[in-house]
Amino acid sequence: MSTAVHWTAWGVFAFFFALVTLLGFVAARWKKADLNHLHEWGLGGRRFGTAITWFLLGGDLYTAYTVIAVPALVYATGAYGFFALPYTIVAFPIFYVFAPRLWNVCHRHAYVTLADFAQGRYDNRWLALAVALTGVLATLPYIALQLVGMQVVFEAMGFGGLRQGAEIALIVAFVVLAVYTYTSGLRAPAMIAFVKDTMIYIFVIAAVIVIPAKLGGYGAVFAAADRAFAAKSGAAGMLLHSGQAMPFASLAFGSALALFLYPHAATGMLAASNAGTLRRNAMLLPAYSVLLGLIALMGYMAIATQVDAKGTAIVPALILQSFPEWFAGFCCAAIALGALVPAAIMSIGAANLVTRNIWRPYINADMTTAQEARVAKVTSLVVKFGALAFVVFLPMHYAIDLQLLGGIWISQIFPPIAFGLFTRWFRGSALLAGWAVGMALGSALSWIEGVKPVYPLPGLGNVYIGLIALVANIGVAAAITATANARGMARAPDATAAIDYEDAVATRA
DSSP, X not given: OOOSOOHHHHHHHHHHHHHHHHHHHHGGGTTOOXXXXXXXXXXXXXXXXXXXXXXXHHHHHSOHHHHHHHHHHHHHHBGXXXXXXXXXXXXXXXXXXXXXXXXXXXXXXXXXXXXXXXXXXXXXXXXXXHHHHHHHHHHHHHHHHHXXXXXXXXXXXXXXXXXXXXXXXXHHHHHHHHHHHHHHTTHHHHHHXXXXXXXXXXXXHHHHHHHHHHHTOHHHHHHHHHHHHHTSOSSOBSSOOTTOXXXXXXXXXXXXXXXXXXXXXXHHHHTBSSHHHHHHHHHXXXXXXXXXXXXXXXXXXXXXXXXXXXXXXHHHHHXXXXXXXXXXXXHHHHHHHHHHHHHHHHHHHHHHHHXXXXXXXXXXXXXXXXXXXHHHHHHHHXXXXXXXXXXXXXXXXXHXXXXXXXXXXXXXXXHHHHGGGTOOOSXXXXXXXXXXXXXXXXXXXXXXXXXOSEEEETTTEEEEHHHHHHHHHHHHHHHHHHHHHHTTOOOOOOSOOGGGGSOOHHHHO
């Protein structure tokens, strides 16, 4: 891959980066409110309607690393790389069922995080702490991967050929991101998401039309990919091979269960104006799944084009090889913005958890609203720069490995959150024990497999470790709950009521 600096591409990139930086600071005046209140800074005042929520959740869930990693996986493995497509399709019906009930109860009790809900539902501060710590641990490597995505783009445009050039560009970009997120809170990524998502759609639509046309159509693209996989040894191919169905299906299903448990996803959901907004988005967000399928096809296009790159660098290399430099700069800017938006929301989600569920209960229970907002703002800076240091000073594979573990970890808060939205049968102490077993088992199995996401089970083949750990988690929680119920042990109080989970009459109308 060429190391020459693509100055025209950099010029276009710089223009769009300057534009979103301006929008980031202007966002502080959008839906103007007192940003010294955490629900205003960290949740946008819970006032985002259908369109804003669609762009925010789309920008939140479909990240720069998605745009880069999914085609890279398809490039390397073929059909197996498409697991992300059914995963997102399955996720939205789950979202439709759970998200409105979560919004309703959190709105009525002024809950800002999932850990707030766990505390109110089960009156168990240690369970709430477990939910908060899991969210923060799963988020940090996720932010680091956004930085990895940006770094790959900077290197493709030529700064990788300069001494520490990509790292310098990365630091500048994230300093700017940190400043306008501190100033504007969730309003900044919400406003920028409009620009980011529009640019991603333009880039992907252009790619799926122009690149195959240059190669002789999709028939030629698929034929070239098929020949390349046939020449390889192993399980790569245009169709799933024997033994791939179970890991493919379990990875897709387990990932779908976990998707909306991440703090950044919860933040996007709770920022909506009402439960109806979330139901409409559950029906509209699959449009991004269509986009994701088109993005995945770029892995096959890279094979047919014979790009001079490997791994996560194939998409930027494909762009620079297939388009004029000015449009390549536009596409690279779209990918970079695809990192800035989710990184901002992730840092805000993590900051909300640290402030509400770690700092307030364990360090300063008497914080004022202004102090609470200030702690969240500072924490968001610490999270961002911690992730930046991680990427600059440690090998990339550490971030990838930890993000795989993060998916396994975040799955373990499914029982207290998802089950808790519908039933109070489980006890908080039992759910805490189940969480501990799931975390330990998931981490151990992943470590045994060399930090891989699947583990071989007799008679089933390779199964997603997050699901294996979740089944053990639920089993332990159910057994302890049943035992406690049989002994007639007293239950902890529940701060919520059945009506709290239902739409208000005004919302239903």
